[in-house]
Amino acid sequence: MSKNRFVGFFKSIFSGLEESSTSIIEKDLQETENIFAIITTGAFIGIPLPSTGILLRILPYMQREIFVMTKRSKEMDDVFGEIAGMFDID
Amino acid sequence: MKIRFVLGKGGVGKTTVSAAIGVGIAESGKSVFLSSLDPAHNLGDALSVKLSNKATTVNQRLKAVEINTESIIKEYLSEMSQKLKTTYRYLYTMNLDKYFDILKHSPGIEEYAILESIQKTIHTEMADILIFDTPPTGITQKVLALPKLTLIWVERLIKMRKGILSKRQMIKNVRGEYSAVVGDELVELPTEEEKDDIMIELKKYGKELHEIDEILSSQDTTIYIVTLPEELSLFETERILTFMNEFKIHVGGIFLNKVLRIENPPREIAGKIKEQEYVISEMAKRFSGIKITEIPLLESSPRGTKALYKLYKEYIEEGL
Numbered sequence: 040m041s042k043n044r045f046v047g048f049f050k051s052i053f054s055g056l057e058e059s060s061t062s063i064i065e066k067d068l069q070e071t072e073n074i075f076a077i078i079t080t081g082a083f084i085g086i087p088l089p090s091t092g093i094l095l096r097i098l099p100y101m102q103r104e105i106f107v108m109t110k111r112s113k114e115m116d117d118v119f120g121e122i123a124g125m126f127d128i129d
Numbered sequence: 130m131k132i133r134f135v136l137g138k139g140g141v142g143k144t145t146v147s148a149a150i151g152v153g154i155a156e157s158g159k160s161v162f163l164s165s166l167d168p169a170h171n172l173g174d175a176l177s178v179k180l181s182n183k184a185t186t187v188n189q190r191l192k193a194v195e196i197n198t199e200s201i202i203k204e205y206l207s208e209m210s211q212k213l214k215t216t217y218r219y220l221y222t223m224n225l226d227k228y229f230d231i232l233k234h235s236p237g238i239e240e241y242a243i244l245e246s247i248q249k250t251i252h253t254e255m256a257d258i259l260i261f262d263t264p265p266t267g268i269t270q271k272v273l274a275l276p277k278l279t280l281i282w283v284e285r286l287i288k289m290r291k292g293i294l295s296k297r298q299m300i301k302n303v304r305g306e307y308s309a310v311v312g313d314e315l316v317e318l319p320t321e322e323e324k325d326d327i328m329i330e331l332k333k334y335g336k337e338l339h340e341i342d343e344i345l346s347s348q349d350t351t352i353y354i355v356t357l358p359e360e361l362s363l364f365e366t367e368r369i370l371t372f373m374n375e376f377k378i379h380v381g382g383i384f385l386n387k388v389l390r391i392e393n394p395p396r397e398i399a400g401k402i403k404e405q406e407y408v409i410s411e412m413a414k415r416f417s418g419i420k421i422t423e424i425p426l427l428e429s430s431p432r433g434t435k436a437l438y439k440l441y442k443e444y445i446e447e448g449l
Contacts, residue, residue, distance in 0.1 A: 061303045068296040075289055082235045083228055089282035090275065091237040092244070095205065096334045099212045100326035103318060106311045 073111045076104035132251065132259045132344065133381070134273075137355035138365055139265040142386040142424070143167070145431060146355050146445065147262035148175040152434045153441030154258050155191040162256035163193040166243050166272075167264045170195040177433040184254075188434065192256070201242040206232060240271045247272070248341055266365065270372050276342040277376060283335040290328050294320055351381035353448075358388050358405040363412060370416065382420040382448045385412065389426045422448025 077086065079094050080101065135147040144165065151163040162184070165172035172195055173180035178187050180195045187193050206229055232238065243264070250259060263269040297320040301307040308317045319325040344350060354369055356362040366383060373380050388409075394402045412421055424444045431440045 057303060061300055064296055064299050068293060068300070071289065071293050071296065075286070075293060078289075079286065083231055089286070090241070090279040091232070091235045092241040092275070092279055093282060093286065093331075093334065094235075095209065095232075095238075095241065097327050097330050099209060099216045100330060102217050103309065103311050103316075104327075 069107055069111070072104050072107045076101065076108035080105065080108070130251070130255075130257065130259060130349065132261070132350040134261045134263055134269070134350070134352045135355060136263050136266060136269055136352055136369060138357075138362060139169075141355045141357050141362065142384075143355045144172050144175050144262050145437070145440070146353070146384050146386070146424075147260050148172060149431070149437040149441040149445050150353075150449065151191055151193070151258075151260050152176075152437040153446055154260075155188065156438055156441075158190070159257040160190045160255075161192070161258045161260060162250065162254040163187075163191065163260045163262070164246075164250055165193070165195045165262040166198075166246065166269075167262060168198060168239075169264075172262055175432060175437065191434075192254075194250075196243070196246045198239055198242045198246070201246055202233065202238055205242070205245075237271075237275075240268065240275055243268070243272045244275050244341070248337065251341075251344060266369060270369070273345060273378060274372075274376060276338045276345065280335060280338045280342065283331055283338065287328065287331050287335065290325070290331060291322070294322060294325055294328065346377040346379075348379060351379050353381050354383045355386055356383060358385055358408045360404060360408060363408045363415075366412070367415060370419070380419060382422060383412070383416065384422050384424055384445065384448055385409070386424045387426040388423045420448060 077084070078089065079097060081089075082091070082094065133150065135143045135150070137143045144167070147163065147165075151161045155161040163172065163176075165180070170180070172193060176187055176193060178185060178193065180193050182195065182197045182200060184192045184194045210229060247261065250261075263272075297307045297318060301320050306317055307320050308315050310316070322328045352369075352373055354366055356366045370380060388405065389398075389402065391398075391402065409423075422444065424440075427440075431437050
């Protein structure tokens with residue numbers, strides 16, 4: 040095996056690992072964004088709010104979080120499937 | 130600038146005392162701004178002047194306003210609705226009106242509006258003394274506690290937001306940029322605190338809350354409690370004092386209103402007089418470090434600046 044092929048082999052393993060860990064961070068990030076939205080916009084779904092004042096201040100900038108939250112609620116029927124997919128479990 | 134809050138149960142005479150303090154101090158040469166935060170306004174009735182949501186000049190040194198919390202909430206939500214239409218460009222299909230209907234009736238919104246109007250008055254009115262005639266105790270306590278309690282949440286949310294931004298930054302480090310889907314579009318999202326609007330707003334709100342909390346617990350802010358010589362009022366006053374102590378808000382004194390001094394009281398009110406004497410002696414014992422000023426039950430309710438000034442001179446001035 041030439042040196043280049045050897046380096047290439049490890050590079051591809053590394054990039055695979057890198058992509059997979061980035062996806063896990065991305066999932067974790069979405070989850071945190073979702074929780075952030077649930078905590079701050081709780082009044083919309085019947086969860087007591089930290090303070091209405093906070094929501095009134097940040098609501099104009101919450102489009103991403105609200106999008107994640109509504110998307111997550113739509114996907115709630117297959118939470119286990121999603122987790123299994125994240126860890127490559129068939 | 131000095132700030133005075135007049136606090137007490139409903140119907141104890143907060144408005145009359147606030148108005149008398151305002152009229153009296155204005156007469157002494159200082160400029161006074163009198164603001165009624167009680168949704169059941171009658172500050173205008175006490176002053177015999179028609180008041181509204183906008184400051185009205187009562188005399189050379191006295192201005193007064195009756196704050197309409199409902200219209201503040203409406204105004205605030207309509208401003209925000211406009212803001213949302215421009216910022217939510219990716220989610221314009223969302224039924225935002227539905228959310229606004231919920232927000233209008235959201236718990237805590239009234240207290241938020243009252244606190245906002247207190248802040249606004251402090252920042253805009255240039256009077257020597259600001260006097261707030263407050264809503265009944267329960268709501269006022271919530272309003273006064275709001276900055277400290279909200280600050281705890283703001284600090285936690287800032288911490289959480291930092292976590293979100295740092296994860297975004299990690300992804301950006303690997304991929305060169307951080308974009309995510311919002312609505313139907315792929316959008317580049319902020320990864321730094323200085324560029325994230327939510328973080329900017331949370332920090333700004335936190336700073337404002339710190340400021341108002343410092344103002345509330347400063348020596349220039351004083352609470353006056355108005356109460357009645359009745360047992361229930363005694364318990365309530367005790368609870369107010371515990372609360373103020375907990376939140377480090379300075380109490381300037383207690384006005385014991387509608388005290389009826391009568392020799393040989395008729396049988397029908399003898400029990401009431403006995404209760405009154407008990408409450409007066411208990412108050413002196415329990416609240417020994419606080420000035421208690423008696424205001425007698427007057428023949429008629431003082432209305433208009435002249436009658437209020439007389440009340441101030443005869444009974445209230447010594448209690449300040």
